[in-house]
Amino acid sequence: MTSPVTFAVQDLDARILEELRLDGRIGRNELAAKLEVSRPTVSKRLNAMLESGRVRVVGIVHPSTIGLDALGHVAIAVDQPVRQVAARIAALHDVPYVSLTSGGYPLIAEIRTAGAARLASSLERIRSIDGVRETNTLVYSDLIVDIGRPDKVPATRLDHLDVRLLGVLQDDGRASYTELAEATGTSPGTARLRVKRLIDDGVLRIGALVGAGQHESGVAVGFGIRATGRMSDLSSTIAEIPGVRFLASTIGRFDLLGTVHATRLEDVVASLDTVRALRSVLDVDSWVHLHTVKERYNNVPALSTIREEQS
Template identity: 70%
Template sequence: MTASVTSGTYDLDTRILEELRIDGRIGRNELAAKLGVSRPTVSKRLNVLLTAGPVHVVGIVHPSTIGLEALAHVSISVDQPVRQVAARVAALSDIPYVSLTSGRYPLIAEIRTPGPQQLAAALDRIRSIDGVRDTNTLFYSDLIIDIGKPEQASVATIDALDMRLLTVLQEDGRASYAALATAAGTSPGTARIRVLRLIDEGIVRISALSKPGQADTEYAVGFGVRTSGRISGLTPLIAELPGLRFLAATIGRFDAVGTIHTTALEDVVATLDTLRALRPVLEVDSWVHLVRVKERYSNTPALPLTREEVS
């Protein structure tokens, strides 16, 4: 009886998480209707997941929308225990993502900064961390698919009020309109209209991310690709791979780097075989993300605004 109840709760939690990854602001009534269970049951499990569960719901914005134009993927070799080094790297404010990985490099980090000078400074900070032995950097020439798949928006399409709302949503994707209004200095009605527009236009994607250090319900496998010919001709083909959640054209030892998410490693084998079979591909390397130490995309630098703020 207990095992059956536990299994049923786990299955329901998994289904709730799947819906939150699609729409992190989904209402409790709609969630109950989609899952075919009562609202009180859904509400109880949702509260548990959001307060003590393995995920947090956040707003994800394309980095260029918030003024982050210089991005890089950094593979790091270490000469000290990797968890200790990873914690030091994760403490840097311009590092949104840190992961312990299998393969040649035991540690991978991502840098997102406003420009190349800040990116170079961030790399210097990583290299000077005690325990970092060597780094290998891939500079993003084009961020094709970001986590959550937000749309790139020009600064002309958002104003200061939008930016304040985005800042709150990046910390708490399910913040109430009242809380959003208070933080942004506007009315709940205006906050609602603005947030719905930002979501409808894809400027922000509200999604559930697994908390760092928590056991994931799926595997994340990174890959790097070398190709012949133009990378622009290959990336649309890579973008069609099942489970692909991140893809960037890069400058460095690979011409593109990506991440596949799946619930079964067997699926990754088939996906990598498909990737290797693409005509322009010369080489594919891959690694498994074993433990995510940090995943936080909420650093929002101030932006120059080009149109008047309206309420």
């Protein structure tokens, strides 16, 4: 039987995670005040979460801002144990996300790369992996809501220092301003001002991601929509439905693709019912994300490309 103390710790961890999702750089004093818990207790739990890898705080940038303009969602059927195949796919650098799912396709991967040719090459690599039996691909025509909801801005708005700071923050969103200054060759004061500007402008969102292989409280459900009419009108409505963390317009078997998350299954059901009730929605398919194998959006190759183009 689980002790009440364990329940209390789990509850505190869940509350810390939720605050980190909203503001990954929140200070320990502010975090303790918000949760009405002592600073030493918050620090102990936060350190444990970060050091164990159960939670990562990272900077997230819209992919098109850093040159990733070819994005795809690949549903995969396998003829070998799915975890083995997933591990092989997760090793590909153009694949930031891999998840085990319910439904006809037990594995889903996302590709983010620069240009249609590289997207096609990444798909070929996935199809060539031992254990991959079939792939079904959706190409994103527009990424409407990304993880963390960063804004899409022109890459020309980023200078060399911006790009260097983003590169560090994509790996460690809680890096101190001193660490950022040392890594980018500037002063802590300048690093602070630049990071604040990037966040205020919506270019950068810093938040928490649950580490690969860890189980997040609640349930995440992917959904695909077939619809009529203007997708821009429909997508703007769906983007505001509670729990929608990801939404893209796509070319393929679905017109829109999304993910909804909630702590309770009934809340996910309610959100999907809201989607189905929209006048232009013809049909909704859904699947449960059972286990996250990989979720890393550090996009270092794309940032390197921007540096070269700006030189």
